[in-house]
Amino acid sequence: xxxxxxxxxxxxxxxxxxxIRRVEExxxxxxxxxxxxxxxxxxxxxxxxxxxxxxxxxxxxxMIGTYRDHGMALVRGMSARALMAELYGKDxxxxxxxxxxxxLFDAKNRMLGGYGIVGGHIPLAAGVAFASKxxxxxxxxxxxxxxxxxxxxxxxxxxxxxxLWKLPVVFICENNEFSMGTxxxxxxxxxxxxxxxxxxxxxSDRLIVEDVLEVEAHIxxxxxxxxxxxxxxxxxxxxxxxxxxxxxxxxxxRSREEVEAHKARDPxxxxxxxLVDGGREADVLRVEEEIEAEVxxxxxxxxxxxxxxxxxxxxxxxxxxxxx
Amino acid sequence: MGTRxxxxxxxxxxxxxxxxxxxxxxxxxGEEVGHYQGAYKVxxxxxxxxxxxxxxxxxxxxxxxxxxxxxxxxxxxxxxxEFMTWNFSAVAFDQILNNAAKLRQMSGGQLxxxxxxxxxxxxxxxxxxxxxxxxxxxxxxxxxxxxIAPATPADAYGMMKxxxxxxxxxxVFESETLYSLKGDVPDDPDFTVPFGxxxxxxxxxxxxxISWSRPVHVCLDAAAELARQGIDAEVxxxxxxxxxxxxxxxxxxxxxxxxxxxxxxxxxGGVGAEIADRIQRFAFDDLDAPVGRVSFLDVxxxxxxxxEQHVIPNTPRVVEAARAALYAR
Numbered sequence: 001x002x003x004x005x006x007x008x009x010x011x012x013x014x015x016x017x018x019x020i021r022r023v024e025e026x027x028x029x030x031x032x033x034x035x036x037x038x039x040x041x042x043x044x045x046x047x048x049x050x051x052x053x054x055x056x057x058x059x060x061x062x063m064i065g066t067y068r069d070h071g072m073a074l075v076r077g078m079s080a081r082a083l084m085a086e087l088y089g090k091d092x093x094x095x096x097x098x099x100x101x102x103x104l105f106d107a108k109n110r111m112l113g114g115y116g117i118v119g120g121h122i123p124l125a126a127g128v129a130f131a132s133k134x135x136x137x138x139x140x141x142x143x144x145x146x147x148x149x150x151x152x153x154x155x156x157x158x159x160x161x162x163x164l165w166k167l168p169v170v171f172i173c174e175n176n177e178f179s180m181g182t183x184x185x186x187x188x189x190x191x192x193x194x195x196x197x198x199x200x201x202x203x204s205d206r207l208i209v210e211d212v213l214e215v216e217a218h219i220x221x222x223x224x225x226x227x228x229x230x231x232x233x234x235x236x237x238x239x240x241x242x243x244x245x246x247x248x249x250x251x252x253x254r255s256r257e258e259v260e261a262h263k264a265r266d267p268x269x270x271x272x273x274x275l276v277d278g279g280r281e282a283d284v285l286r287v288e289e290e291i292e293a294e295v296x297x298x299x300x301x302x303x304x305x306x307x308x309x310x311x312x313x314x315x316x317x318x319x320x321x322x323x324x
Numbered sequence: 325m326g327t328r329x330x331x332x333x334x335x336x337x338x339x340x341x342x343x344x345x346x347x348x349x350x351x352x353x354g355e356e357v358g359h360y361q362g363a364y365k366v367x368x369x370x371x372x373x374x375x376x377x378x379x380x381x382x383x384x385x386x387x388x389x390x391x392x393x394x395x396x397x398x399x400x401x402x403x404x405x406e407f408m409t410w411n412f413s414a415v416a417f418d419q420i421l422n423n424a425a426k427l428r429q430m431s432g433g434q435l436x437x438x439x440x441x442x443x444x445x446x447x448x449x450x451x452x453x454x455x456x457x458x459x460x461x462x463x464x465x466x467x468x469x470x471x472i473a474p475a476t477p478a479d480a481y482g483m484m485k486x487x488x489x490x491x492x493x494x495x496v497f498e499s500e501t502l503y504s505l506k507g508d509v510p511d512d513p514d515f516t517v518p519f520g521x522x523x524x525x526x527x528x529x530x531x532x533x534i535s536w537s538r539p540v541h542v543c544l545d546a547a548a549e550l551a552r553q554g555i556d557a558e559v560x561x562x563x564x565x566x567x568x569x570x571x572x573x574x575x576x577x578x579x580x581x582x583x584x585x586x587x588x589x590x591x592x593g594g595v596g597a598e599i600a601d602r603i604q605r606f607a608f609d610d611l612d613a614p615v616g617r618v619s620f621l622d623v624x625x626x627x628x629x630x631x632e633q634h635v636i637p638n639t640p641r642v643v644e645a646a647r648a649a650l651y652a653r
Contacts, residue, residue, distance in 0.1 A: 095432035096432035096433065098429055098430060098432050099431060103431070105432065105435065107431065112435070116422075120391070120423060123391020123394075123419065126392045127394060127395020127397075128395045128398070129395075130392055130395065130396045130401075132399075134351070153415075154388065157385040157387055157391070158391065158392075161383070161388045161389060164383070165380075312433070315433065316428055316429045316433040317429050318492050319492055323469075324566070324568065
């Protein structure tokens with residue numbers, strides 16, 4: 001890759017990361033105004049994970065993750081409008097206002113959810129990979145979860161079966177050091193989570209997330225192995241969320257200094273600096289301006305969209321007649 | 325249309341085999357379904373016929389393999405998941421409740437989950453407390469899934485086919501103690517039995533005995549005994565619990581004016597309570613007596629053979645409940 005095409009690519013990833021951050025900042029503001037209800041788990045600080053992983057995927061590959069899913073949906077191609085409208089609970093949202101922040105789905109772009117039960121989606125991801133293998137599609141599934149999912153049974157059953165049946169799935173543990181307010185020192189018996197992989201005969205890899213291109217390069221290796229040899233892998237990406245677990249979390253379990261130290265290593269700003277240093281400041285400013293317009297348009301769209309009709313409820317519960 | 329005489333397990337097997345021949349996206353997975361030929365021999369011979377790609381032995385990891393099957397179904401495959409018994413589905417309950425039943429709605433209708441979960445259910449002769457649950461009561465509660473519980477080989481055959489062809493999650497509650505029951509089964513690969521249509525297993529005019537699965541046969545025994553006592557009982561075999569054939573229940577109650585609901589599992593908050601509620605709501609003026617219920621006694625299942633018989637619905641208890649509803653003690 002030439003320096004110029006590398007910077008073009010980095011600009012594309014910066015665009016995605018900046019879009020996630022700005023969408024979420026606006027979502028947080030709307031939440032504070034009571035426009036968005038329920039839970040809102042922000043991804044701010046972790047954007048380089050979604051953007052880097054997505055860059056290594058093909059359109060036919062699938063992404064599945066947790067309730068911290070805004071970034072995943074955007075990098076796979078969901079519009080800011082469909083996302084914001086979903087947060088507002090509107091009919092024009094990706095899940096027609098029935099899913100909400102935690103349940104973003106975009107089947108067309110193979111973003112297959114947003115799940116609210118920790119670890120429960122890990123076997124589902126293996127199942128999507130099972131179907132790809134069954135149909136010989138050469139497609140890979142990427143499954144995201146936090147280190148808080150590692151102690152639960154479905155993590156182990158999902159990895160064990162994926163390794164046993166050689167399924168094309170890459171398990172990505174976004175280790176942001178806290179499962180809600182509890183540090184990993186009090187939830188896990190080992191600090192290196194890739195130690196779980198050899199017990200299942202699975203490949204693993206581990207990276208501290210600082211550079212989005214580095215994330216992409218590591219994930220690409222795992223995806224290629226999964227695609228070519230049906231070898232699943234467990235990848236631990238050490239990252240950090242700058243905001244609370246959800247909007248209701250004051251974050252008293254960690255110091256301001258700790259958070260600020262991580263913010264100083266923000267992968268998004270690092271990408272921005274690389275672009276500016278590479279002479280692409282004008283591009284950066286243009287992209288930021290475009291994103292501003294896109295995000296404000298998304299908010300406006302969400303505000304003005306209609307509420308979903310109650311007629312949707314039964315029709316989306318069953319295919320065909322309601323079973324009562 | 326000819327018929328063939330099949331045991332209940334053979335009827336289920338024939339339905340699965342024919343549907344697997346008809347549609348390559350149908351596959352079967354579960355503990356011991358392949359090389360062992362099925363813990364209860366329901367899947368005997370299927371591995372030899374379809375090979376290990378489509379008949380998949382799983383380790384003992386119900387949540388894991390149920391979740392994998394749901395994931396495969398949400399992208400278009402049509403899995404049949406066999407639990408060794410429904411008791412073991414408890415560790416996969418989250419997968420069924422939170423994923424299979426919810427995916428369609430929480431994706432705004434983008435996804436659907438055409439999957440069958442099947443297993444023996446209910447009492448099974450002295451298998452003790454942890455292996456005797458009637459799990460349909462837990463699952464019928466959940467919108468987004470369908471629950472069926474056939475009592476005859478013909479219904480097992482026709483409803484299993486309907487289940488496999490359904491675009492929604494369908495839970496099939498079988499019975500270990502019915503697996504060897506023989507019956508005439510239509511010799512027609514396109515024979516299906518629709519869900520939500522009860523069958524009148526015995527016509528009568530004095531009282532409605534409403535049941536499903538194994539206890540339907542207890543009700544038929546009780547009806548024979550009641551006939552000797554001059555009481556003409558109707559036996560309704562619901563076959564399907566969600567959807568529930570409310571119309572057939574109400575039609576029967578409007579004729580007999582009395583009803584006793586008979587099922588395995590506990591009565592507290594169960595499917596029987598739902599049926600009793602619908603009867604009182606929609607046929608209140610037709611009732612000549614309170615709706616009776618015969619179920620497991622409200623205790624965990626004991627191992628002791630006599631105590632087990634004491635706990636599960638049996639003919640004398642059904643007869644007694646029917647006579648009580650007729651004020652004929």
